[in-house]
Amino acid sequence: MFPNPLLIILGPTASGKTKLAVSLADEFNGEIISADSRQIFKGMDIGTGKDLAEYHINGKQIPYHLINIRSAGDKYNVNLFKEDFYHSFQDINQRNRLPILCGGTGMYIHSVLQNYELTAVPRDESLRAKYEGFSREQLQDTLNSYPKKLREQADSSSSKRLIRAIEIAEYLQYNDVKKKERPIINPIVIGLQSDLTTRRDRILARLDLRLKNGLIEEVESLLANGVSLEILTFYGLEYKFVASYLVGDIDFVSLKERLGIAICQFAKRQMTFFRKMEKDGVQINWLNADDQFSMLKSKAIQLINSKFDNEK
Known part of the structure; x- marks a missing residue:
């Protein structure tokens, strides 16, 4: 084998x-x-x-x-x-x-x-609360405002996953994820x-x-x-x-x-x-x-x- x-x-x-x-x-x-x-x-x-x-x-x-x-x-x-x-x-x-x-x-x-290392990015409850009422279009626009390298692996199939992608992009602006x-x-x-x-x-x-x-x-x-x-x-x-x-x-x-x-x-x-x-x-x-x-x-x-x- x-x-x-x-x-x-x-x-x-x-x-x-x-x-x-x-x-x-x-x-x-x-x-x-x-x-x-x-x-x-x-x-x-x-x-x-x-x-x-x-x-x-x-x-x-x-x-x-x-x-x-x-x-x-x-x-x-x-x-x-x-x-x-x-x-x-x-x-x-x-x-x-x-x-x-x-x-x-x-x-x-x-x-x-x-x-996929980005699963280690922690939850940000305040960020999630901020975007909870946003439409998918608004969330996509928000995500697109981040540099492309911070959202390359983003899943935009639902509002929940868009918020997670924003959460990851925001985290990566100031932190590294160890492989x-x-x-x-x-x-x-x-x-x-x-x-x-x-x-x-x-x-x-x-x-x-x-x-x-x-x-x-x-x-x-x-x-x-x-x-x-x-x-x-x-x-x-x-x-x-x-x-x-x-x-x-x-x-x-x-x-x-x-x-x-x-x-x-x-x-x-x-x-x-x-x-x-x-x-x-x-x-x-x-x-x-x-x-x-x-x-x-x-x-x-x-x-x-x-x-x-x-x-x-």
Whole structure:
């Protein structure tokens, strides 16, 4: 095997990433590193789709990392993820096992592939408050007022990311960001995609199952244990909408309908980010998530073996 290999399995929510990653870990003596911004939190199991039972295969447990490493209510960001990722990555490699990064948080995955130092730029709450009510056009104009070298890697796809780009540009005017030495990763990226109708049906069916299996009770427990409504809203999707239901802002019918729409929209945004990664030079080998699993796995194995053979 070539030095510092990394298998990446990415795709939108409900595309079957974990099942494929676990099966490939079994095939290639691998361990899984989660690239999910919410699975790091303890007690957030149903809403984040941890599906820990899936890590048991052929009578053995596939090791996983970066799941249940923080308490619900804590803050986490892409820079903390990078530190945790490289710690796990080097540990797995040193034991001659294959690291498999699996998840749908594109920003986390992209930060590893590009080793983007600017994730270390700290938050500036006063700056964020200043620009909170600005339109995207106003934010873009503000960003454009900075020297080009301070905004070369800016993501202008949303107001939130424009504010972050301004935050970075402002910081870089007066500070340097030290580059950390990282191992040079040899990645192969496999993406799972499906047609829109199938993806929507899968998302809504999974939402039904989660509501029946205790999603509402999970959010109730988080509130009872001191996780604030504000934080649950920040965590978004399932936690935001169920919390709204529990405090009486929406009824159950609205919860189910609005949450289903929001998750489908989220999946679309995930795919948009993955396409942006491709424009930035990341080669994603797309497979059809709707194929029979045996065929899907076989295609993935062929891609991995081809990568390994070419790098020998």
